[in-house]
Amino acid sequence: MISVGTANGSGSQSANLIIHRALFKMGLPVSGKNLFPSNIAGLPTWFLIRVTEEGYPAPADDTNIAILMNPDTWEKDLSKLKKGSVVIYNSDTRMPVERDDLILYDVPCSKIARGVNSKLAKLITNTVYVGALSEIIGIEQEAIVEALKHQFNNKQKAIELNLTAIDEGRNYIKENHKKNQPWRVERRDLTKDKMIVDGNQAGALGSLFGGVTFLAWYPITPSSSLAESLIGYLKQHREYVDGSKTYAVVQAEDELAAAGMVFGAGWAGSRSMTTTSGAGISLMTEFIGLGYYAEVPGVFWNIQRVGPSTGLPTRTQQSDINFCYKLGHGDSTHPVFIPATPKECFEFGWKSFDIAERFQTPTFVLSDLDLGMNPWISDDFEYPDKPFDRGKILKEEDLNKVESWGRYRDVDGDGIPYRTLPGNPHPDSSYFTRGSGHDEDATYSEDPEVYERNMKRLAKKHEGLRVKMPQPKIEHSSSKSKIGVISYGTVHTAIEETIDILQEQKVEIDYLRIRALPLSPKVNEFIDSHEEIFIIEQNRDAQMFNLIKEELDSLNIKKIKSCAYSDGMPMAASKISANIIENTQIKINKKA
């Protein structure tokens, strides 16, 4: 693993993405994690690049190559390195390197950059370490050129400038550092036909292919890039030749208003959505309650960050599971999609509209910062295999066929009523939508029986979601393991590695990944068929563990154990495997 330590706002992101994409272009399944501060310029930031044959996306425990550019974190970064690690450092910072057990490469990045172009030196200081690193570990020049073209959108001037800086970095190493070090990258064929994409781009694309017509949003890290990507796609793909738009986007004054607009548009028949993070969901709570009770569709993307309160705005966590699932005062529960990969962000992006409209209810997609903002290597997305499901909407001609209708009548026995849209000319089409008590025909009511009947219907409607939401996936099955692991969201990427680590220690586990709430009956089946279950998640309070526990019988409750922790960083496989080894009661199967 390579760790690059720079200062935020110094342009290092582009240098790091060049390294990342160049490795990808060499056919290597590379992971990239941007650990950035909540700040525009000055505070420290790190970029972790990990290359493994297996393509593990989670960060590793140790850094093998450290690139030091930031004097503020210099000492600490150095102190964490194991003996024999490689260090490439900007010697122009005049910072001391007081360790003799490391393989050191001093590179006068600032001076070299000034030599290339004194005016633009600041912009390319970081590009110099791209060259140095490439020379040291063997990143091919061809791959670098391709990465540059991508990064600078084929803009010749920018490409040439950066290429010169990279060459100078390479030359400096060639001329000054002829030494041996253990790390080299070699071309593979493991990324053919794959993409580098982040979850927010994928979610935006999913929404585009879900036929979104209305987006209201309020900027908040780490969700803004989803809204901004979507705006970009909409401009390209959803405007007529005369420039008129088949969508509306409003940057609202706050999340309250964004949620209100989503429901106004959803009520009037738009496929409408918003993007936000936990703090924004807090403000939207009032409206989510209205949407639930009045049964208005809307899609709510929550790119989770670290709470509570403002928390760590630029770090990752899975701590809004319970919050979103049961959001609102009074009894209420909501469908929640939980993607683990960009591919699923795309899929759930379009499916969430179908669920929101079919079930006429606010629908969450719970991604997180790691998934949303980091570059991931992804397989192709699959084009939607079904036409839109706009749910039970009665048009004028439908109303002509029925004797009477009522907005909240349970005609089909599935708890899902029929709705009409404003503008429907049929004389019986209108109804009055309200967040106060109402009967089957949407008339105000405080009648105890009417209230209870309505709430029970809503519960029945919710039950229907259990089989209609994406079902859990058995990601790994050994057929003889007694230990089952349950996880969800981006922790998935660490579990795949955990399985390999445990296999090396001759421990077999089965692994089920939850992809949505409410829980599918399949979760119960999985628990039934194992003697011991670990529920692994990235929060303090074991939120999914507790949700699962609520629905289990006492016998199964005893089986389940929680492995929940969060420090704001993506989960590391080594911690999970250690937890399982330490806490399992099963006599571990030794293979012959």
Place this chain on the structure above:
Amino acid sequence: MSKENILGLPIQEYKGGKSTLCAGCGHDSITDKIIKACFNNGIKPHMVAKMSGIGCSSKTPAYFLSKSHGFNTVHGRMPSVSTGAALANRKLTVLGVSGDGDTASIGIGQFVHCVRRNAPMVYIVENNGVYGLTKGQFSATADEGSKSKKGVPNEIPPIDLTSLAIQLGCGFVGKSFSGAPKQLTPLIQAALSYQGTAVIDVISPCVTFNNHEGSTRSYNYVKDHDIELQTLDYIPSFTPIDEIDIPQGESTDVEMHDGSTIRLTGTKEDYDVHNRNAAIGAINDSMAKGEHLTGLLYLDNSKKNIYQEMRLCETPLASLEEETTRPTEETLTEIMNSYK
């Protein structure tokens, strides 16, 4: 014998459920004028979206236009829901009703930003200076010194929604009194013809909690202090149902985008309805005198609305079909290739 409007509909088609407000509440008079205005303008009831927040005033959409879809949202949030609805279906006439608590206290932020965005809608504030539904607490529009039913004076200066709206760039700002039917009906008709957000602040006495001696919102106080800026007539683009009497005095005609005309007669000297600063000045002066300046306070027909600003397509977004809103598989492949 029932008269029919341009669509051949009797006024009954514009009525709603029975009011459950206190007998004599100003809001019921406003409801009548809304019914009359929609009837007179020949608006198709099914093309109206009746929107409201929470409070006595926000209950009223149930009492008019029962053939229209209605949405009684949450407290202070009518503007955002209306904005969403207006954008989802640009063919709808969005008619929002709110109160002074709903708009000036809890909803002031949404009011402000709604006005700035200029989505086509009529925004009526039924303003009585108190919270009726929670039994008479002062709202943010209560005048300084105005006394509560128990005799306690309000000590905080009021928010005046009309000057605020003008200051924010609202292109149609009117003020009226629930007890002034001749003024209120044409004002609502004109607002319905406006192409952006039209704000009408209507003083509407709360007969139960704010109609006593010492209150500046009592029926008698407002009646005595209502200074009508002009006589207002609305002439639709088609032949109107009633003959329009041409009033005495000099009049100015203002043509609206839908071909209707607003006739302003006997406007106070020197008052230019298109002059923002003058309007704000006149409102301030009248407030200082403890008066309510009513009428069409400000009009700007040149402002672009949100549909024009956005270049929204003519078809309502809600009616767009999958062929239009889901790009093709080839498009997806192209986009994915750009990430490779």
